[in-house]
Amino acid sequence: MSRGSGLIATCPEETKPALVLELEALGARNIAPAYRAVAFEASEGLLYELNLKLRTASRILRVVRDVPAASPEMLRSQVRRIHWNELFDTRHGFMVESQGDDADKGGLAPKQVITQVREGIREAFERVQGVAPAVDRTDPKVIVVAHLRRGRCTLSLDTSGKSLHKRGYRETGHPAPLKETLAAAILTMVGYDGTQAFMDPMCGSGTIAIEAAMIAIRKAPQIHRRKGEFNFEWLKDFDRELWRQTQDRVRAEKLEALPAPVVASDINEAYVSMARKSALDARVERYMTFNTGRFQDAEPPAATGLLVTNLPYGDRIGSSEGDIARLYEEVGDTLKKKFSGWQAAVLAAAASPYKVIGLKPLRTIPLTNGSIPCKLLLFELYSGTRRAARNVE
Ligand SMILES: C[S@@+](CC[C@H](N)C(=O)[O-])C[C@H]1O[C@@H](n2cnc3c(N)ncnc32)[C@H](O)[C@@H]1O
Secondary structure, three states, X not given: OOOOOEEEEEOOHXXXXXXXXXXXXXXXXXXXXXXXXXXXXXXXXXXXXXXXXXXXXXXXXXXXXXEEXXXXXXXXXXXXXXXXXXXXXXXXXXXXXXXXXXXXHOOOOHHHHHHXXXXXHHXXXXXXXXXXXXXXXXXOOEEEEEEEEOOEEEEEEEOOOOOOOOOOOOOOOOOOOXXXXXXXXXXXXXXXOOOOOEEEOOOOOOHHHHHHHHHHOOOOOOOOOOOOOOHHHHOOOOOHHHHHHHHHHHXXXXXXXXXXXXXXXXXXXXXXXXXXXXXXHOOOHHHOEEEEXXXXXXXXXXXXXXXXXXXXXXXXXXXXHHHHHHHHHHHHHHHHHHOOOEEEEEEEEXXXXXXXXXXXXXXXXXXXXXXXXXXXXXXXXXXXXXXXXXXXX
């Protein structure tokens, strides 16, 4: 496979702007946003680095070929022509994953795509080597992604393996944890770079604050993956020495201390313990400050900074509508009274009474948390006379 070939990083559609920003900052070339994905080009070394560093991508795919796929026979014969034996070894089990769907337009259904691609690959191997790799759906070392759209199929190899949102620090037990990639996307979209004081006063399991600490300390979110956990390690052109050098360089970029404080607190002591334990697993606990208490009683850790929080929704955290409205009003009052000079980004369910916060957002970004439609509200808490003019609706 040619070095510097076409790559695709996948992500939810709404957080694509964050992924584009990350790819630009890390030096990817020819960046082209697509549906729920961003296409780009990168050298082999940068591909390894991106798998370690991207905070908002789900996975990185390497495009093998785009082929016509108007019928099952056409797809199979196109797949058979590819020299799969140059891409991976028969010793490693593989599986095929189907994305996209032409079935409603009279085209191929996902199951047909999987069968034709899988058998086409096996036949290609058998023709050249007389033996085909086994299919492994439990722990595949090689994942071939077949993306069908308008009668064409883009065949790619997944270079990431386990989804990149799985950082390995998540504790179970909080009823409403944010996905790690969503927390990182929120921080990226609001321009957090770790140089300003940071606070999540309703931290729950701590996802936003942990992601903030990792950004601030310049820690690559996947640097602790074990040998063989990235799928690019199982491809034929894997360059072990380049991978070792990339890991060493990325490790060395980590700072010794945080440039500014990162504070996580919650009203529920058990959640604070959970956040602390997750931070420990993420190896950022010693840089962070944890407190238990109500947001209404919290003090900002600096004169200016960024507060990012995910408000309780009511449906998942189990409070009545009246309680939630009262809490949101108090959140607004606390921001106005105590956080002047700060920026705040508040994630609230679109169906929640977020307007009672009583602050006019500078920007509102629609996001989905799990299946819940949400709004990310960005506030700038001006001090002095400007506050009245800008903040109160
Ligand atoms: C939606 S959850 C946050 C989830 C978090 N982003 C995560 O990834 O786990 C909201 C949190 O607000 C906390 N909370 C509710 N009322 C609070 C208050 N008055 N002050 C501080 N925390 C509060 C709850 O205990 C809950 O953990």
